[in-house]
Amino acid sequence: MTLKRTICVALSAIVSAMLLGACGTNGGNVENNLTWQDAKSDAQTTELEIASLIPKEQVASIDQRAEGTLLSCDAERHQWAGGTALVLVDGTDAATIVTVLADAFRDSEEFAIEEYTDMRERRNFQLITHDGEESYIVGPSVDPGVIDISSGSACFTLPRVFTQAASSDRWIPARSIV
Template sequence: MNESMTLMQAKAETQELERSIVDAFPSDQVAAVEQRQEGVLLSCSDDQYQWTGGVEFTLAGDLSERDVAERVVGALESKDGWSSEVQDWKDGGPTAIVSGPQGLSFIGNLDADRLVTIASASRCFTLSEDQSPFSKY
């Protein structure tokens, strides 16, 4: 667990990694990007939390579902301490699953409307006394 990381540092790191996933796609194939600016907290333990967010972008190119999942995996797989794989989900097609240190994670796939959705969760951290686990950040 990361006792020294703050909520805002965890959020900033996670959003930066989300953008690096988008940047793994050719810019001429990304038609629109929407990154969530607010997220909610999930509990890691009794006193540790994760910020959850995500990014969505529309593809103009003709990449397949598998190509998209493999590109999401490829955007982060070379980092030390990370694991990643493409799983074939029964109802959702190929899905990228990427796990980093201290709970950091990303799940992404492409839908029929060419929308790539990446859900994310930050490293686990401790809230400061003036922050509520029930607020949006």
């Protein structure tokens, strides 16, 4: 991996984490009974629902990451952040597909849509549930012919199987849990 590509990937991950981490901090409609497993499952299901809007003949493969990252929503709650990469068939224009996907959500009753241009001047959009709890960022990857869908689940309270780090307010999850 070239240094330029490494920097682009790192910056994209940081921007995605900042955008996703900003969601869910308004309190939203807190589901006290939402488990991290359900939050992760719901986010991954929505990633695949977004991906399913692309005609199958334009998608070579779908790579949904099994593991994700925990981000803080507030002092008590967290959200699961994950993602799916859609590898497009050769000759399929990622920018056109992103536009088609954004158009599919313009009149959504479930999501508000915010569009923006990334640092490489590519069109992206973010879907945010009306309660502000879940977020999905869709845009071209740094890899040509790939579309990334980054997700941030609804917020949940971690179970006590997570341990608090010594001399810190951070929770340390058992890696196999997330």
